[in-house]
Amino acid sequence: MREADPETPPTDGRTDGKEAENSNAKPRGGDTPEPATDISRNPDTAEQDDKNKQDEQTQQPEQTTDDDLLYETRATAASMYDAVDAMRGIPPGARHVFIHATNFIGGDATIGTQVGRDNLGNTTNHRTVARGEVTTERLERIRRIFVEPKVFQDIRRRLGAQSLLLLRAPQGWGRTTVALRALDEESTTSVYTLEPDVELRSLEIEFTRHTGYLMESFGPDQAVHLHRFHLEQLSGRLSEQDCLMIVLLDNATALPPDLGEFLVDAGDPADTTELVRNHVRYRLDRDPAEIFDLPEVGSLLDRYIRDRPAARVLAQLGDELADVADERTEITEVHDRHDAAIGEGFRQWFDEQPSLEARAFTIALAVFNRMPLYIVSDAARTLARVIASEEQPDETPAWPVFGSRNSELIAAARARSYRSTENTIYGEIPVHVVEFTDPSYPPKVLDRVWQEYHTALELVRDWLRTLGSSSDLRVCVHAGVAAGLLSTFEFEHARTVVIEPWARSGTRYNRAAAMAALQFPFLYSDLAPLVSRMLDTWLQRDQPLALRVTAARALGSEIGQAMPETAIPRLRRAARSTRFSLRLAASFSMAQLFWSGGLTDRILSELLRWTRPAARPRLRDTGLRCVLALSRYRRVRTEQGLLEWPVAVCLTGTRREAIIALFARLMESPGHPPDTYAEIQDWVSIAEKDPNLREPLARFLFDLGNAMQDIEILPYHLKEWATEPKGPRRAVQELLTILDSMGRVDSKQLDSKERTE
Structure with a gap:
């Protein structure tokens, strides 16, 4: 399918859960009926709604499904984590925590509770502004390393x-x-x-x-x-x-x-040597005196005492010296890395790159650190041609087919290559990945370009802007993160020249680049208040639709996770819009926030509010779509499961009560039951392959039937699904048996209660 503009009103399709785990695989499509419409539309706004829908449909002749865009939302989030971590030097996978069922089972937190109060019941003008609780583990670590x-x-x-x-x-x-x-x-x-x-x-x-x-x-x-x-x-x-x-x-x-x-x-910072020593002691859980007797360590500390680096650099040195003590690395490697990263060592290395190709490769690697070699090489070749054309505008540069070897370029960039795997629509394939040997290099390289090479900076910025339109989601996200890092030096210029044009373009790839570009200025600089106000402006009704959708999507990223009490009301406003694509973006962002650490209860309480019968029709429709979106967004791992399970089945306590109430509202809302039954049918298909899911699923269906006050409708559909070709016959048979047993037990309990009364 040709790329469709995400501003068009997507239609509802189905996504295979296993394929959704594949970062490069596109989920399978399905039937594409028109999206559910509000049954109780205000006659005064119905004509405007229809006009808005026609405007959106004419922007692009082809459409994508809801699941296409939900998959894209998840893939973009994963790519942004990878790109930001690579730029910051965080080890691969350090922040990627698999959601396990124990994150939900047993979680009996009060729906709507946030930092000591109920957000729904509050009638004062005060609002909670806590970004997040500092964990006891972090505070304990600070206590042990503190100087x-x-x-x-x-x-x-x-x-x-x-x-x-x-x-x-x-x-x-x-x-x-x-x-x-x-x-x-x-x-x-x-x-x-x-x-x-x-x-x-x-x-x-x-x-x-x-x-x-x-x-x-x-x-x-x-x-x-x-x-x-x-x-x-x-x-x-x-x-x-x-x-x-x-x-x-x-x-x-x-x-x-x-x-x-x-x-x-503040005055003088903490003692450099003691700070490094405490980091080593914390890692080793013993006194590291012998490490500090090494001459290489002494020379590094002398330089850092003289030219104090950021505290995070000293922490990194402490971790590396602990690896030396445990014989996982050599002190010469640690010394060389730090020696190259400070003072003249780093500057001379970058300024004296042996060739135009080598310098372009180094800059490309700063943007695509830890990415496959073919991506880095393609980007480097493009940048080299741009630079050559600028240096010799009247000549067409000639590139030897057998010019610089990959090994030479990698060595000149102080990088290394290793074998890894890459997920594709057809499965995993082997690839060569390339990364700097010093994880602190990516931002240093871009900082060096910004500080010393104005003309080159303009070319790099244009090159990044072009890469932001790549049809490879990973490429445009990494380009966006790099542009975002550069924007911390000159935000207004980067906003007007790169970030906002991406956001206004209306294409999914430019949008992903724009969202990625906002992560660094928001999360890792003092520009967070400015970015927050900018997103609020983008969401205003007089702004272009593409800009509004980008802002709504950005509020589901780490930006919204960092300021939930600001992001959620903004998403609520977007969820009431007459523009369907904006409402869909709001529902996907809410689904992302549901899966964020600590926001599950908050999002469930908000969705209960959005979907109550008295809610505005468009807000209610958005909330109901979000319930399905958060269910399709990811499955969870369980100790007893052979496969990953749907999250709704794993919730307990008040979370379970909330999700059952939400699914009951889905069933009872005109236009949504077909998608809801399709989702439950997927769960039954999982239960066909994983017998351990059948009892928990039966209990969920039993409670859902009671919430709907119709205990016959779900067994009816189960029987229908079992009769389909290759239908889940074994799962349905066991589910019906369990449901029948639970129904009899429930009836006996009711009869006993009536006799007692």
Whole structure:
């Protein structure tokens, strides 16, 4: 199928769960009826709805199914994790945690509870702004590796006397670690980080008693409007709840002169040698004295003491020295990597690349680190031709067919190649993957281009913009992440030249690139408040539809996961839109948030709100679509399952009550039952292959029938499915037997109760 514009109203198809696990395989299509429409449309808006639908349908003659776009949503998310991790030097798979049924089974959290209150029942103007609780594991790790800077005891003393503190320190100083350690020492319960766009001047903040709060992003746009009065009010609110808050500021952030009692300047950072030593001790769980006697370690520490790097670089050095102590690597390799990454070593290496091809390959590898060699080589060849055309505009560059060898280019880039596998629609295939030997190189290479080579930067930016339109989703996502990293140096220029044109284009690949480009400025710089406001602007009704859909999709990524109390109301607004593609994007983003750590209960409570009978018709339709989307998005692993199971069957407690209520509403809503039955039929097909699923599935179907007040309809469909060619006969037979048994038991319990009464 030719690429279809995602702004067209997709139709509902079916996705094979196993194929959806394949990052490059396209899910199978199915029948494509028109999407379910709202049965109770307002006559005043019906004509506009029809016009909107016609406008969307005329944008592209061919259509994609709902499952095509849901698959794309999941594949984009996985690619963004990979691309961001590769750019940040995080080991492959470190953040990829498989969702196991135990994440859901036994989870009896109250629906709607978020940081100590019920969001649905709240009638005050306060809102929770906690970005997420800092785990006890992270706090314990900080405790064990922590080295006090000189200012630390002053920070503790000030927190003992006042509830609010502004800590001013440069990025890389270790300010987040110091703040978390101080809050952990002084708080009696837990520590939370705040959403990046929360206004300190606002009184619409709810605090949980005896809790510490950290605000990691406080930009100059907030500081210019901040006055002593606001901080005194905020400090009073914190004191009332026995809470503490630390706000982190850059050295360059100017503050009014009357805030001195709230401000602490960081001064010198923690001792470099002791910080590295503690990281090694933490990894080895013993004193690493012998490692620090090595001359290579001494020379590295001397350079780092003289030219203090970011705290994360010292942490990385500590981890690598632990590997040396455990004989997993050689000290010479560690020394060479760090020697190449600091000072003149790195700059000379990049500036003295042996050829245009080698330099283009190095830049391409910075963008596509840990990707197959053929992707890196193709991108490098394109960039080399662009550079050659700029250097010799009147000549067509000639490229020797047997020019630079791959081995030479990889060696010149200080990289390595290894065998791996790649998933395709036909299964796994072997590939050669290439990566820098030093995982810190990708951002350093792009930073070097930005700092020193203006003309080359323009060419690289144009090259990335072209790659963002690639038909390979991984290519456009990696290009987007690289453009996003460069945007942290010059966001407004990157926004207008690259990011926003991608977002406005309306193609799925450009959209993925735009979403990927926003991850770095939002999550890893002080631009988070700006990005948040920009997305809010993109969602406005007067903006182009493609821009609105991009914003809604971005709110399902890590951006929305980092600020759920901001993202969810924005998605709710999008879910009421007259534009079907925007509502669909909102439903997919809500499904993504459902699978995010800690947001399952919040999303279920929101969907119960969206789908209640009194809800607006379009909002209700979006919520019902989201229920199916979150079910199709992923299966879960169970200890007793031979295959992965549907998530709805694995939920327990109030989560189970919520999902059953939502599926009952799906069954009872005009237009949605066919898709719902198709989804349940998929579950029965899994049960045909995995007998262990049959009893849990039967219990779910029994409870669903009771919720619908129709215990006959599901057995009727089970029998119909069993009669189809190659139908799930064994599973249906056992399911019917269990349902019949449960029905008799239920009747006996009811009769006994009636006799007692």
